[in-house]
Structure formats: C-alpha cells, structure tokens
Amino acid sequence: MSIQRLIFFVLSALFFIGSSVWIKDEISPKWIKYQKEYYKEQAIKVEKEYSAASSAKEKELLGRRLASLKRPVYEVKQILLKGDYSWDKRLNGDKVDRCITCHIDEEKLKEKHPNAKEFPFDIYGCAVCHGGIGRALNEKIAHKGIYYHKRQMEQRLVAAESLFEFWSELANLTPEESDPNQRLGMGDFKKYSITGDKAIYVGSKKCLKCHTGLTSPHVERWLRIKFKTFELVKEAPDYIAGNEGYRKTCLKCHTTGYDETTGRYSEEGVTCEACHGAGEVFSYFMDIGKALEGQKIAKVGTFGTPYNICGPCHHTRNHEMRLKFFQERGADDEWFFPQHTTPYKTGLTEKGDASKSLPKIY
Template sequence: MKKKLFFLFSIILFLSSYIWIKDAAEPGWKKYQVAYYEQKVKEVEKELQNETDIEVIEKLKERLAKLQNPKYEIKQILLQGEYSWANQRNGQKADRCMTCHIDEGKLKYSHHTVVKDFPFDIYGCTVCHGGIGRMLDEEHAHHDMFKHKRQMYKRLENSDVIFAMWEELATLSLDEEIEWGDFKNRTITGEKAIYMGSGRCLRCHTGLTAPHVERWKRVKFESFNVIQEAPDFIDGDEHYRKTCYECHTTGYDKETGTYSEEGITCEACHGPGEVYGYFMDIGKALEGQKISRITTAYNVCGSNTGCHRSRRHEKRVKYFREHKEHDPYDWFQPKYKKLVNESLEMIKEGK
C-alpha cells in the first residue's frame, strides 16, 4: 500500500514539475513577443529589398540581425508610490503590461491623445485601464480591466472614482511638487476634458440658479465684447491680445492660442464640463456637482497664476499712461480703481 501511495505521489510530483518547467520554458506571454519580432523581421527584409544606399543597407542588416536573435524576457516598469521596489516593499506598483503589448509604436499611435502627458514608462497602463499590472497571464492581468473608452466611462459610478484616479496620477508622477489637483482637467481616460459650452449648462441652470446665471450673463459673459472695444486691445499686437484671452475667454489653450468660448462663462471657473456633465446626463447631479466645485480654475482664481491678481492689468496701465487721450477709468470697473492705483505705484517704483 505504501509503495502504491509513493508511486502515486511520485507521478503527481513529476507531472507538476513537468508543467512548471514547460510553463517556464514556454510562458504564455512569449507568443506575443515571437509574433512581434517575426513581423519586424519581415518589415526590415522588405526595406532591404527596396534600399539602394550602401550605408542604409548596412544599418538595416545590423538591425535585422538583432531582430532575428531577440531576447525574450519579462518587461516591467517599476512605478512610483508607497509600495515601489525602491522602498523595499513587495513591488505592487510594478506594471508588466508591455511584456505582451510590446509594440511601443502601436501603443503610442493608439494612445496619441495621452502619451505625451502620461508616458508609459512613468505612469504605466493600469492607472487608466485597470487590471492587475503585475500578472503575466491574460486571465489575471485583464481582470476588471477597462479596454475601451466606453468601458472606462462605465466605471464612473460616482465622483470618488475620478478623485482616486487623479490621486494615483499624482502619486505616479516623478515631480514631487505635483498634487492631485493638477490633474483635474483630465477625464477617466487620461485625456484632456472637453469644454462642453455654456449653452449646455444653461439648459438646466437658467431655471435652477436663475439669479446667479443672470448676473454672470450680464457681466462676465460679455467681458470679451467689452475688451474688444478697448483702445489698448485695438492698438495691441497679437501677443498683447493673447494676454487678454487668458482671462476673458473660456478654455484658452496657450499652446495653440485657441479657446472654447468668448467671455468668462461657466467652465472658465468650474473647469471643462465633460466629466461632471457626464454625471448630470446620467441623473447623478450631486456627483457632478462635487467635481464642478473643486476644479482647478475654481480654486486658483486669485492665486499667483489666476486672473484676479494685482499685476494682471499692468500692461494696460502702461498703455493708458502713454496715451493720455484715453481715460483708463473708462475701461476699468469702479471696483478695480484701487487695483489700478496700486499698479501705477508699482510702475513708478520700477517693480
């Protein structure tokens, strides 16, 4: 009886060892790398057939030799965070998605809207897509994964989900001074949130918050029209006018010089409405409200980078000092008189 049990356990041990060795020698992820390198070999061989330049041919041959003898290996990104390897923890922040998704060119093409801001080697994949980044088999790696944008938006059951993502992005960033508030203009897909336009907001808020809406429509919504009639704006060059656009338009983009709307409309303070507008559309207005109340613009209006700071109109003051035919107080609201006087004093003192 003992011999039979020993024989049975020996067979089980042998089979287990065989399966383990087989998996170690031919892991499931290897087939993706094999397919990738085979495809690259074909591409380089095709280039060689059509190339005539000797120097280019030599370089292609060197590249081909490397591709024909690839090193199949686990590729991982060690991410920043409390549980990173750097802190001698258990490596929960390791992301191994690129072991299978090895074609960086293809990834960059399919993620062209976010890869500039969130490079894979810093932020990994799971912060947006979910899943378990450390796992190497497809079943576990793709557990609770959100593959496409539509699936990503389905995870937005409440505002806490997007808050958690913003916090995670801040944690992963290499810049220690970055806070989660710096990512508040990002959607659940990592892309820049879209400005939806004040018309969409006013469909509901014209009735819900009528006094507030009417006050802003009469004054702030019209601010762009007011500055367009100002003599310094008319005489100023494009660079001068862009300093006006930063505050008196909504959704101004410094890189492109474009903006979403003229005037200081709803999203100028509450931030782009794509995310909180989504909650409004699915009947979760309170969740959308939480996001709209803490957007970046809403919190920095009077900060050093915001619109309401003491030196914002300094260029305008200089213009009116040089053009005595215009009265600056015709172009500044009475409540800004103190600001103008302070700015004049600063200019006199050469600050």
Template structure:
C-alpha cells in the same frame, strides 16, 4: 526495491519535474512569445523596406535595424511610476507598470490612446486598472477595464473620478509642473478614460440653471462672459502679437488649449471654473444629480482642486505692466472696466504699496 528506495525515487522524480518547470518558466517566460512575435513581424516588414530602398544611407539604416530585429534582446519593459513617499528624495516610487513587456508595439499604443494623455508618465493601470506589476497574463488582467466603454462604466460616482485625479497628482513628477500637484486644477481636464473631457458649452448649462440660479447666471453673463470683449479693446492686446495675445486667452477664454491655440468659448463661462461639463452632464442624464453637483463644485472655494489660482495670480498681468511702462502711456486700461473704477493710477498704486514695505537701512 525497498519502500524507502521507492519513496526516495518518487520524491527525486517529483523534485526534478518541479525544477524543470521552474527553469523553463524562468528562462522561457510567457511574455517572451509576445516579444518574439513582434520582432519577427517587424523583421519581415523591414526586409521588404530594405528591398525597395534606393539610397545607400537608407539601406544602411534599415540594415542596422534589421540586424537588431533578427537578434533582439528579450527583456522586461516597464515604467517606473512616481510614489508619494519618495518625492522628497526625487526618486522613483515603488509602483511600476510592466504592461509594455507584452504590449511591446509603442506605435500601436500611441495611436490607440489619447494623444494628450502621457501614458509614458502615468502608465496603464491608472486608467485600465488590473495588476500592472505582474508578468503573468491572467494575474495582470484581473479586474482590468479593456475598452473606453468599460472604463466609462466604472464611473458610478464623483468619488471614482476624484480618486483618479488624486492618483494622477501622486504620479506627476514635480519637475513637470511644480504647481500642478498642489492645486490639481489641471487634472480636471481628464475624463476617467484618460481622454480630455469635453466642454459642452455654456448654452447647455444656462438652459437649466437660468431658472435655478438666476442671480449668479445673470451676473456672470453680464460681466465674466464678456471679459474677452473688453480685453480685445485694450491697446496692449491690439498692439500685441500672436504670442502676447495667447497670454490673454489662457484666462479670458474657456477651455483654452495651449498646444492647439483653440478654445471652447470666449470669455470666462461656466466651464472655466466648474470644469468641462461632459462628466457633469453624464451624471445628470443617468439620474445621479447629487454626483453631478459634486463635480460642478470641484472648482469652488473650499475644495482641494484649485481652479482659481492659475488665473488669479498676482503675476498674471506682468506683461501688461511692462507694456505700459515701456511705452510710458496711460495705464487706464490695466484695470477691468466692469469693476469699481480705481481712483488712482497704476503708478500711484505701486508707489502707495511700496510705502507699506519695511524700510531697509
């Protein structure tokens, strides 16, 4: 064999070898083995359920499920994440998480993650980081934080948490809450792990701040902390049903959860404006007071995280206006008693305000 023939043979063999590897990887990728294992386990489990099932309908449903599990469709599973540049067109952005291609057991994912964190909207890499787009195990897990403890340790500065909130804001679809992206106030409830941050209680705050910021603490204790006490004396609260009162709890309690109906404390206490104290306390305990202060100032004037707007909204008391108008009773309870008394009634104020509007001829 000539030298040219030998070179051609070697190059051809090398090309054939590389092509074979490519075809094998293309048609039998690494992620398929995880899906095969999952479907095989589910098939065995379903077979046992089928054997002990007693009704015809149950056997029929399990039979269909078993047929699919024995002949599944292996496919890339992914969550399309919203991108900031495509919001106006209401299309998916260029970000995507494909983690569930291998981590295919949705039931296990839901039980092992915080119930209140919608990872089907935000994906996996927003908390765990790593490369959510990659289907290669090594590349996908590069720089990844696995357990909650690992994720918590990445919280070295307030900016880390702010970046996390910013990313949640970017990924939140507009149709879920039009105000959420603008104010971003609701994102403060999430810790860096995706868990809801814990409300530590005003007693823990006051323990230190009563001496540091006495005028502010004293005024708040005297007024805002007691706001729900005043609300409970109002005739509309007394006459209102559970749903009506829930409207009051949203702004006159601290840490109110609309799903459970529970709250951390009555009244507008420290964490109602400054956010859950868990992260703030964490920074204080590890000797990073300056970072804790940044967290505490998140809800204050001049920051992009709007903590005031959701409650100080002109429409917040619409249900109260309707209550007094329908019953044609005194509206003296409409205005908080701890503020300077108004000299005019609600109806007079409405008339006065309407006189300022431009006349339509």
C-alpha cells in the same frame, strides 16, 4: 485496485499535469511568444528598408539594427512607477507596470493612444487607465478587472469617487516638483475624463438651464460681469492692434476652454466651466438623476479659491504686455488697468489727452 490507490493515482496524475504546465509556462512563458512575433515583424520591415537604402551610412545603421533584431534578447520589460504598493492592496514592493512586456510595440500603442503625449507610458504606465494588475506577467492574472476600451472605462463611472480615485492616482504618479507650491493634486487633473481624454466643454447654456433658478444671485452677477469680459477685450485698442501671439495671451483668460495647441475655445468670456472645469462628467451625472454626484465633481478645486484655479489669470504680471503697449503710446494708467485694481504709477499721467480717444477697458 483499492479506492485509496485510485485516488492516489488520480491526484498524482493531476499533480504531474499541473506541474508540467507550470514548468512549461516558466520555461517558455506566453510573453516570449509576443516578443518573438514583434521582433520578427520588425526584422522584415528593416530588411525592406535596408534593400531600399541608397547611402552607405544608412545601410550601415540599418544593418546594425537588423543584426540586433535577428538576435533579440527576450526579457521582462517594466516601468518603475512613482510610489510603492501597499499591504492593504495585498501587494508590496516597488510600483511597476509590466504591460509592455507583451504590448511591446510602442508605435502601435501611441497610434491607439493619442493622449500618450500628456500621459507618457514611461511615467504613468497602462493600468492607471485600463485597470488590471500591471505587475503580473501571466495574461489571465494581468487582465483581471481590465477595461479594454473606452466604453468599458466609462461604465465604471457610477459615482464621483470613481473619478476622484482616478485623478488621485494620476497625481500620485506625476513626478514631484521641487517647489511644494507647484506640486499637483487631484484637482489639477479635473480637465480629464475617466478615459484619460480631455473632458468636453458642454457650454454655459446647459448649466444655466438649472442654475438660473438654483443659484440665481451668483448667476446674475456672473452674467453681468464675467460672461461679458471678452466683449470688452475685443474692443480694446491693444487687442485690435496686437498680432496673433499678443491676442493668444488674452484668449487664455478671457475665454472658456481655450486650447493652446489648436487656438480654439468653447465660449467667449469667463463662463461656468472656466472655474468649475469642463462639464462633461458632472453634467452626465445631472442628466441621469445623480445630481449630488455631479455636484461633488463640480466643487473640486473651486472652493477655498485655490491658486491653481484663480492664480493663472488673476495675476498682475499677466498684463505687463498691456502696460508696455500703452506706455509706448503715451497713454494714461487708466487705460491699462481695470477699475477694480490699483494702478501702478507710470509717470505718464501728465502727457495731455493722449488717452482720451481710447475706449475705457474694464
């Protein structure tokens, strides 16, 4: 046999093998295997529930579900994300995430992702946090550059830009509000770390170790005024008399790191992280000697005094409940408004000394 024929034979054999593998993958892709396993598990689970069911109505519902599980439709499942792919990333067309084609068990996904309530899969997909190529159906291609767990996600945090890209993508994927002033930007996601979890508040003591000397005028002023706001709030008659709901409205602005779901906060008063955000990430950069990277993150959303940082608390309507409280007790305007604001006229200033016994509120 000549060399030319041998080469032709070898190449033909390789082509045949490659084509066979490709055809097999196209006819019976691996994702079908995962879906078969899932539907089989679900069918067994529903069969047990059906056997244990007591009412006829419950049996009927479970029977229908069982029938559909035993005749499943294997199909590509995808989430249509907000935005489009761009040619500069060598992709085009609609932005989709097809991870759920293989990772089909949504209940298990929710168990492993406690933050799914804040970042629902049907809006944000999976690739925004885990990386990889969410559009691919081939497992090897889909998992290219993927971050399987939090430790791997954290390892990509080599510069501030890594976090900025993550925050920007979250902002891009978030559905737009009709009001342009309510639309979210990168800075609105500053409270999240690179893993998608809420960033940890490290406390002002850690910040002040360096900044007492570096930015002393700012620190001295803040320590004298804002750090102590909650001390004054706790002495306020309306806070003392108020119920839990009333006090919560005070905690939102007069503590740092307040979590409405748990009712807990990091520190009393308006401390460093109240404006600069939870310090987990930028303090990490400071600790490893990348102070400039940490500084970039700390500045996000704080310069230019944007509304989303200052507005939620520095809003006159936030104190309407206090106005009502003091009006009902015939108190003077002075007891409702801090010294640095212009009092509204309530017409109660001529009611004698009803407010004299109340401590002054700043």
